[in-house]
Structure formats: structure tokens, C-alpha cells
Amino acid sequence: MIQVNRVSKIYPENKTVALNNLTLHIERGDFVFLVGPSGAGKSTLIKLIFRENDPTEGSLYFLNRNIARMRAGELLKHRRQIGMVFQDFRLLKQKTVYENVAFALEVIGKSPKRIREKVPEALDKVNLLSKANAFPSQLSGGEQQRVGIARAIVKDPLLIMADEPTGNLDRDNSVQIMKLFENINTAGTTVIIATHAWELVNLMQKRVVTLEEGKLVRDQEWGRYK
Amino acid sequence: MSVYSLGYSMRQVFVSLRRNLGLALITSGMIAISLIAVGGFLLVALNLEQVFRNIETTMEISVFLNDEADVEEIRQNLDDHSEVLSYIFVPRDQGLTEFGEAMGNIQILTDLTGENNPLPDVFRVRARRVEAVSALASEIQAYSGVEMADYGRETLNRLIMATEWVRTFILGTSVILAIGAIFLIVTIIRMSVMARHEEISIMKYLGASNWFVRFPFVLGGMIIGWIGTIVAVSLIGVGYFRIAESLQTEALAFFLQPVLEPSKIIPIFVNMMLLGTLVGGLGSFISVRKFLKV
Numbered sequence: 001m002i003q004v005n006r007v008s009k010i011y012p013e014n015k016t017v018a019l020n021n022l023t024l025h026i027e028r029g030d031f032v033f034l035v036g037p038s039g040a041g042k043s044t045l046i047k048l049i050f051r052e053n054d055p056t057e058g059s060l061y062f063l064n065r066n067i068a069r070m071r072a073g074e075l076l077k078h079r080r081q082i083g084m085v086f087q088d089f090r091l092l093k094q095k096t097v098y099e100n101v102a103f104a105l106e107v108i109g110k111s112p113k114r115i116r117e118k119v120p121e122a123l124d125k126v127n128l129l130s131k132a133n134a135f136p137s138q139l140s141g142g143e144q145q146r147v148g149i150a151r152a153i154v155k156d157p158l159l160i161m162a163d164e165p166t167g168n169l170d171r172d173n174s175v176q177i178m179k180l181f182e183n184i185n186t187a188g189t190t191v192i193i194a195t196h197a198w199e200l201v202n203l204m205q206k207r208v209v210t211l212e213e214g215k216l217v218r219d220q221e222w223g224r225y226k
Numbered sequence: 227m228s229v230y231s232l233g234y235s236m237r238q239v240f241v242s243l244r245r246n247l248g249l250a251l252i253t254s255g256m257i258a259i260s261l262i263a264v265g266g267f268l269l270v271a272l273n274l275e276q277v278f279r280n281i282e283t284t285m286e287i288s289v290f291l292n293d294e295a296d297v298e299e300i301r302q303n304l305d306d307h308s309e310v311l312s313y314i315f316v317p318r319d320q321g322l323t324e325f326g327e328a329m330g331n332i333q334i335l336t337d338l339t340g341e342n343n344p345l346p347d348v349f350r351v352r353a354r355r356v357e358a359v360s361a362l363a364s365e366i367q368a369y370s371g372v373e374m375a376d377y378g379r380e381t382l383n384r385l386i387m388a389t390e391w392v393r394t395f396i397l398g399t400s401v402i403l404a405i406g407a408i409f410l411i412v413t414i415i416r417m418s419v420m421a422r423h424e425e426i427s428i429m430k431y432l433g434a435s436n437w438f439v440r441f442p443f444v445l446g447g448m449i450i451g452w453i454g455t456i457v458a459v460s461l462i463g464v465g466y467f468r469i470a471e472s473l474q475t476e477a478l479a480f481f482l483q484p485v486l487e488p489s490k491i492i493p494i495f496v497n498m499m500l501l502g503t504l505v506g507g508l509g510s511f512i513s514v515r516k517f518l519k520v
Contacts, residue, residue, distance in 0.1 A: 079433040084432075090431070092424075092425055103428075103429075103432065104432045106230075106231075106234045107231075107234075107434035107438055108433050109230050109231040109234075110230065112230065155432075
């Protein structure tokens with residue numbers, strides 16, 4: 001599904017080498033943890049896959065299409081196949097839980113009928129149907145992240161990418177969030193999670209890709225974060 | 227953009243205007259103030275033009291005849307001349323009477339009547355175009371029986387210079403005001419877009435197209451611009467016609483009569499409407515562009 005071929009990324013502003021000759025393959029249906037210290041290149045890799053940035057060298061393919069060479073229309077389609085989850089949730093404060101999730105479908109032009117079908121379904125998957133009319137400020141951190149996940153899955157993406165999704169949560173909520181990602185993955189969606197949370201990585205027993213200074217240092221099936 | 231996206235965008239415009247009502251009103255107000263400055267200036271310019279035009283068209287060539295002049299022949303020449311708008315003939319006796327009235331005392335001129343009248347017969351000639359006055363005076367000067375054709379050369383030249391200067395000043399100031407207004411409006415709209423940059427960034431992460439993000443802002447900007455313009459046009463319109471009314475009733479001088487022809491006033495108001503709406507839309511378009519780079 002995703003092929004990363006000898007990719008390097010150097011940020012020109014401060015000449016930081018974020019990725020250094022990285023090669024990686026992720027298959028459809030994989031559940032991958034990207035781990036490593038701060039500045040290892042985890043977030044950069046996610047940004048390159050989403051095409052928020054372009055690589056300095058090398059190439060990335062998504063479903064056999066070179067991401068850096070995608071034209072505007074193709075890029076739009078590419079991004080609509082990916083659900084993003086953020087550490088700081090990025091919910092719209094003035095919208096209710098329902099409206100935040102519906103927003104993901106509205107911006108890609110889905111019909112009101114489709115939205116009425118899909119949003120409750122997504123909220124049910126994250127167990128937040130009862131809080132559909134609440135505003136983000138009325139929810140706990142864990143609940144807010146579940147809304148973020150519902151918003152990511154509501155458009156049935158092929159890939160979910162999460163950057164430190166449990167960074168602002170306590171242990172119990174973090175475990176719940178990871179279990180949600182596992183359920184999503186079980187249903188067929190590929191999941192990539194960049195995290196520092198070694199305890200959770202070890203608990204989940206999934207594929208672990210370890211980066212250090214932009215290089216791949218370990219890639220283990222059923223791995224552990226040491 | 228799909229039909230559903232379009233409908234959503236339209237709804238978003240009004241939701242966003244309601245949520246950011248304060249900023250929208252400030253932006254509308256700034257657009258109104260800027261347009262009042264530009265529109266007011268254009269109206270002043272239009273009226274100044276008319277004042278100069280009035281002064282120019284009242285400029286006369288005084289044609290003094292000598293004793294041997296054939297008045298009928300000169301009259302015929304003036305009738306045939308294409309640059310002559312009108313003329314009146316003032317016989318020397320009438321000239322003396324007018325001079326006496328101007329002095330305020332006809333009695334002192336009693337001894338100057340008849341053969342003692344020192345004044346010549348005079349034609350007072352008006353040209354069709356102010357620019358033609360000088361050449362016309364020279365031509366008339368060459369007519370047989372004409373002693374002198376005088377038109378106040380100095381005054382005319384000063385008037386032409388003043389008109390040119392005022393025109394250049396008004397054009398330059400209007401352009402500066404318009405550019406200043408656009409910068410001001412773009413800055414204010416950018417503030418309004420910045421207040422929503424988080425939302426724009428989320429929209430981009432959710433897969434929204436640039437036009438989907440941009441459209442509500444551009445349409446909202448146009449509505450804000452349009453509201454500002456309506457306020458400006460209303461205030462200027464009411465203010466202008468009030469002033470015009472008082473000038474007409476007071477009739478200070480014939481050349482201070484304001485321009486009231488719809489064919490001259492309406493284009494200014496229509497252009498203000500277009501400018502305000504365009505500036506609002508364009509300002510939003512420019513302002514939102516920076517935030518689309520996700």
C-alpha cells in the first residue's frame with residue numbers, strides 16, 4: 001500500500017535532516033507503530049505520506065502512485081482516502097460532536113442523507129452516540145480524542161494516521177483509544193500511529209518501526225518498544 | 227465543487243457572518259469609510275469640474291470697434307464663425323449707461339452723452355470652447371473695423387492651469403485613497419481569516435478542496451463589501467443631496483450649483499457598489515490563499 005524508497009527530508013530553514021535514506025513498506029491492513037525519540041522523523045514521515053511536505057530525495061508511493069507527483073485533483077482524492085488523528089484533537093469548538101464528525105463528510109461534498117446515515121454509525125463505533133449534541137468543551141480528553149477518531153473514520157478511509165494520539169491522555173483513556181484503533185484495523189483499515197508511549201506499544205503487540213535520527217533502526221512484527 | 231458542497235458553503239457564509247459578526251461589522255465599516263472617502267472625493271471632483279466649466283463658459287471676448295466699423299459686416303462674420311457660441315452687441319450709448327450703473331451714479335456721466343461719449347461700440351462674444359478663446363480673439367482682431375479684441379488672457383491661462391492641476395490632484399488622490407482602502411480591507415479580512423485559520427487547516431486535513439475552503443470566505447467578503455458599500459452610498463447620497471438642496475435654495479452664485487444629472491451621479495454610485503463588492507471578495511481571496519498551503 002505504501003512504499004517509501006530511499007527517502008530523505010532536509011528542512012531548508014534550519015538544515016535539519018528529518019529523514020535519512022529511509023526505505024519502508026506498509027501493506028494494506030497493517031497496524032504500524034512508528035516509534036523513536038523526538039526528532040527521529042516520525043511526524044515527518046506522516047507529513048510526507050499526507051503530502052503536507054515533499055521529500056528532498058527518494059520517492060513515496062501510495063497504491064502505486066507517486067505521492068510527490070500527484071496533481072491537484074489526484075492529491076485531493078489521495079487525502080480523502082486518509083483519516084488523520086491529532087494529539088491536540090483539533091475539534092471545532094463551536095460545533096457539536098455530531099457537527100464535528102459531519103464536517104468531515106460535508107467538506108468532501110457528501111449528501112445530507114449520507115451524512116445522516118454515516119455520522120451516528122461512526123459515533124456508535126467510538127461509543128459517543130449519547131453525546132452527539134455536546135460541545136467539545138463539555139467532554140473529557142479521552143472523549144474528545146474519540147470524536148477525533150470518529151471524524152477520521154466516518155469517510156471510510158483506507159488509511160488512518162495518528163500523530164501522538166494519546167499524548168494528552170491518561171493511561172486508561174490511552175488504552176481505550178488504542179483498542180479503538182485496533183477495532184478499526186480489524187475491520188480492514190490500515191493504521192499508522194506515531195507515538196512515544198512505549199507501554200501502549202508493548203501492550204498492543206503490533207508491528208513496530210523504530211526511527212532514530214531519520215534512519216530506520218528496527219522493523220519488527222509483533223515488536224516491542226525498547 | 228458538488229451541489230451539496232455549494233449548499234454547505236452558502237450556509238457557512240451566513241453561519242460565519244453571524245459568528246464573526248463583530249469583525250464583519252468592523253470590516254464593513256472600514257469599507258464604508260474608505261468608499262465614503264473615495265466616493266466623496268469623486269463627487270467633489272465632479273462638482274469642481276462643473277464650477278470650472280461654468281467659469282470657463284462665461285468668459286467673454288470684448289470686441290471694441292472703431293468709428294469706421296461696419297457693424298453689420300462684423301455681425302455677419304460672427305454669425306458665420308463655427309467657434310462663436312453667442313454674442314451681444316452693446317452700442318456706445320448703452321455701454322455708457324451700463325458703465326454708469328456699475329459706478330452707481332449715472333448723473334456724473336451726463337456730460338459724456340452723445341458726441342462726448344468716449345466709449346466705442348462693443349461686441350461681447352462667447353466661444354463654444356474655452357480652449358478656442360485665444361485663437362478666436364486673434365481672428366476677430368483681424369476683422370476690419372475692430373480696434374481691439376480683449377479676453378483677459380491672464381485669467382484664462384490661470385484657469386486652464388488650475389483646472390489641469392485640480393484634475394491631476396483629484397486623480398492622484400483618488401488612486402492613493404483606493405489603494406489605501408484595499409490594503410486596509412485586506413488587512414482586516416486577513417484578521418478575520420486568521421481567526422478561523424484552525425478551521426481552515428482542519429478542512430484541508432479532512433480533504434477539502436481549495437475552492438471549498440475559499441468560496442465561503444470570498445462570498446462572505448463580497449457580502450461584507452456590499453453591506454459597506456450600501457452604507458457608504460446611502461450616507462454619501464443623503465449627504466450630497468442635502469448639500470445640493472441647500473446650495474440650490476441659497477443660490478450663492480450660479481457657478482456653485484451642484485451636479486444633479488443622474489447620468490453623472492449614478493455611474494459614481496454604481497462604481498462604488500462594484501468596487502466595494504470586488505474589494506471584499508478580492509480581499510478575502512488574497513487573505514485566505516496563505517492558509518491553504520497544507
